Amino acid sequence: MVLVIDQLKKSFGGVRAVNGVSLEVRDGEIVGIIGPNGSGKTTLINLITGYYEPDEGLIEVSGKRIDGMRPYAIAALGVARTFQVPRVFKRLSVLDNLAAALAFNRRAREGSEERARDLLKTFDLWDKRHEPAGNLSGGQQRILEIVRAMMTRPQLLLLDEPTAGLNPLFIAKLKDILLDMKNEGTSTLIVEHNMRVVVDFCERVVAMSEGQIIAEGVPAEVLESPVVIDSYLGR
Numbered sequence: 001m002v003l004v005i006d007q008l009k010k011s012f013g014g015v016r017a018v019n020g021v022s023l024e025v026r027d028g029e030i031v032g033i034i035g036p037n038g039s040g041k042t043t044l045i046n047l048i049t050g051y052y053e054p055d056e057g058l059i060e061v062s063g064k065r066i067d068g069m070r071p072y073a074i075a076a077l078g079v080a081r082t083f084q085v086p087r088v089f090k091r092l093s094v095l096d097n098l099a100a101a102l103a104f105n106r107r108a109r110e111g112s113e114e115r116a117r118d119l120l121k122t123f124d125l126w127d128k129r130h131e132p133a134g135n136l137s138g139g140q141q142r143i144l145e146i147v148r149a150m151m152t153r154p155q156l157l158l159l160d161e162p163t164a165g166l167n168p169l170f171i172a173k174l175k176d177i178l179l180d181m182k183n184e185g186t187s188t189l190i191v192e193h194n195m196r197v198v199v200d201f202c203e204r205v206v207a208m209s210e211g212q213i214i215a216e217g218v219p220a221e222v223l224e225s226p227v228v229i230d231s232y233l234g235r
């Protein structure tokens with residue numbers, strides 16, 4: 001297993017944002033996480049990547065316990081992520097943003113120039129490679145952040161709302177690249193509200209509500225589950 005989570009808990013004041021979540025992700029698996037706003041999806045990503053420290057529970061990546069480690073140390077183990085609101089280095093050029101991703105990952109530096117060129121050309125950012133990232137549109141900044149995460153050749157990639165604001169052409173390109181990375185052994189965890197993307201991208205889906213996993217399985221089964229439907233409708 002590339003990722004093992006056991007009985008993970010995190011509270012903010014009196015609110016239990018993550019409440020006893022246990023989850024496993026296999027090597028090369030693409031897993032979707034769905035749920036209404038406030039269900040704990042992004043908090044879970046922040047716990048895995050070290051932005052939050054859990055109150056209780058265990059997180060392992062490839063057999064190494066990482067809960068409590070700093071984000072840069074977790075990134076150095078081959079874990080990469082994106083954010084709901086893209087966080088690019090706006091004063092740096094597009095290419096320098098990609099170079100920054102390799103600061104703590106020497107393994108990924110081999111072949112990085114070719115990889116950067118291929119990814120930027122695929123997502124129509126090659127002509128903007130020398131421009132400050134702050135000059136890009138919101139959608140382009142989201143793509144740049146995804147490309148920056150991919151530059152590290154991660155063993156575990158965590159994407160938080162990756163298709164928000166992207167047109168169908170770019171979504172299709174993203175799927176193709178994620179499948180290529182899957183074939184190379186990368187596991188991907190996708191937090192996503194677009195159910196078409198969830199069904200199209202993911203082999204397995206985990207549904208969350210009020211900090212807990214309420215359903216898990218193949219996309220069609222989970223999306224048709226009465227408990228999942230009720231959680232979205234607020235019943």
